[in-house]
Amino acid sequence: MAFGATHLSLALSLMALIVLAKADFNEKVEPINNIMEQNSEMLTQEFCILGAVGSVVAEAIRRERRMGASLIRLFFHDCFVDGCDAGILLNDIPGRFQGEKSSPPNDNSVRGYEVIDQAKQRIKTTCPGAAVSCADILALAARDSVAMLGGIPYPVRLGRRDARTANFTGALTQLPAPFDDLNVQLTKFRAKGMSAREMVALAGAHTVGFARCVTMCDDRNINPARKSTLNCGCPVSNNNTNLAPLDLTTPQFFDKFYFEDLIKNRGLLFSDQVLMGSSATADVVRTYNSNPVLFLREFNAAMTKMGDLPPSRGAQLEIRDVCSRVNGNSIADM
Ligand SMILES: *[C@@H]1O[C@H](CO)[C@@H](O)[C@H](O)[C@H]1NC(C)=O
Numbered sequence: 001m002a003f004g005a006t007h008l009s010l011a012l013s014l015m016a017l018i019v020l021a022k023a024d025f026n027e028k029v030e031p032i033n034n035i036m037e038q039n040s041e042m043l044t045q046e047f048c049i050l051g052a053v054g055s056v057v058a059e060a061i062r063r064e065r066r067m068g069a070s071l072i073r074l075f076f077h078d079c080f081v082d083g084c085d086a087g088i089l090l091n092d093i094p095g096r097f098q099g100e101k102s103s104p105p106n107d108n109s110v111r112g113y114e115v116i117d118q119a120k121q122r123i124k125t126t127c128p129g130a131a132v133s134c135a136d137i138l139a140l141a142a143r144d145s146v147a148m149l150g151g152i153p154y155p156v157r158l159g160r161r162d163a164r165t166a167n168f169t170g171a172l173t174q175l176p177a178p179f180d181d182l183n184v185q186l187t188k189f190r191a192k193g194m195s196a197r198e199m200v201a202l203a204g205a206h207t208v209g210f211a212r213c214v215t216m217c218d219d220r221n222i223n224p225a226r227k228s229t230l231n232c233g234c235p236v237s238n239n240n241t242n243l244a245p246l247d248l249t250t251p252q253f254f255d256k257f258y259f260e261d262l263i264k265n266r267g268l269l270f271s272d273q274v275l276m277g278s279s280a281t282a283d284v285v286r287t288y289n290s291n292p293v294l295f296l297r298e299f300n301a302a303m304t305k306m307g308d309l310p311p312s313r314g315a316q317l318e319i320r321d322v323c324s325r326v327n328g329n330s331i332a333d334m
């Protein structure tokens with residue numbers, strides 16, 4: 001069910017190809033059969049990849065529901081920095097390479113790397129010969145998380161490729177921060193081709209998930225009205241593992257209650273609550289609150305658009321064998 005639309009579109013393109021083949025080869029049966037075989041192999045391969053990622057994500061969410069929110073954020077933090085290129089997954093190499101993973105917005109904050117590694121491994125063992133990028137796995141894992149937490153499943157186009165480098169400064173400057181005011185957020189989303197409405201839709205991902213107390217104890221990051229709801233015992237040490245829910249009402253479900261929170265001045269982050277600070281965004285918040293299905297649909301459309309953000313111009317790309325490092329022995333291969 002969850003992947004129906006993807007399969008439908010694949011089936012349709014398969015049919016289109018057969019029709020094309022018939023026209024091209026003018027009743028020659030052999031080539032048509034070849035194309036059909038190739039396509040059904042691709043179809044089987046894609047089913048296999050979808051199943052492998054889906055089962056790993058389902059297991060992860062069953063173990064810890066918060067992981068669904070973490071996987072959605074992981075994809076967002078990948079795509080927003082130089083496109084959906086799995087740059088965020090690359091480990092630093094001390095003294096030689098510092099990438100996005102250890103950049104302040106991600107360091108000790110982004111989660112779910114091990115789930116992506118497991119998905120890569122499961123594809124290797126259950127779909128031998130499948131060439132799927134780590135960037136595609138991120139896109140699938142985010143989609144599966146949305147669906148499994150209560151959102152609407154949507155088709156994910158595959159074919160992304162992985163970068164051979166990552167951008168420490170890019171993570172620092174391109175990603176929205178919890179202390180960003182409305183104009184800064186709008187500017188950062190505009191830089192990615194996203195409208196104010198698409199920005200509000202994507203912010204709706206805060207309907208699930210939690211923020212760390214260490215972040216919430218910094219007054220710049222928090223909606224003052226939520227301070228008393230924190231239960232953090234601020235200030236806290238950096239290794240304090242307590243959490244505050246982003247959506248006070250239903251933090252475990254992908255639904256519209258984040259928007260209701262904003263209307264009630266109960267958004268957690270400073271950057272959440274400022275969406276009510278201008279009619280351009282507040283009107284969208286109200287629309288999504290009164291029409292939850294519209295929110296879910298427009299969220300999916302914005303995720304799909306974000307998932308198409310291309311890697312930097314001129315970037316060297318590959319399909320990584322191990323998601324945390326580039327292929328070959330050395331970064332010097334670049
Ligand atoms: C890295 O990020 C900086 C800051 O956003 C940007 O100017 C630069 O183009 C990025 N580098 C690449 C290779 O994309």
Ligand SMILES: *[C@@H]1O[C@H](CO)[C@@H](O)[C@H](O)[C@H]1NC(C)=O
Pocket residue numbers: 237239240
């Ligand atoms: C946090 O770090 C401090 C200092 O490094 C350490 O003493 C303490 O045990 C740590 N607490 C937890 C919960 O890990």
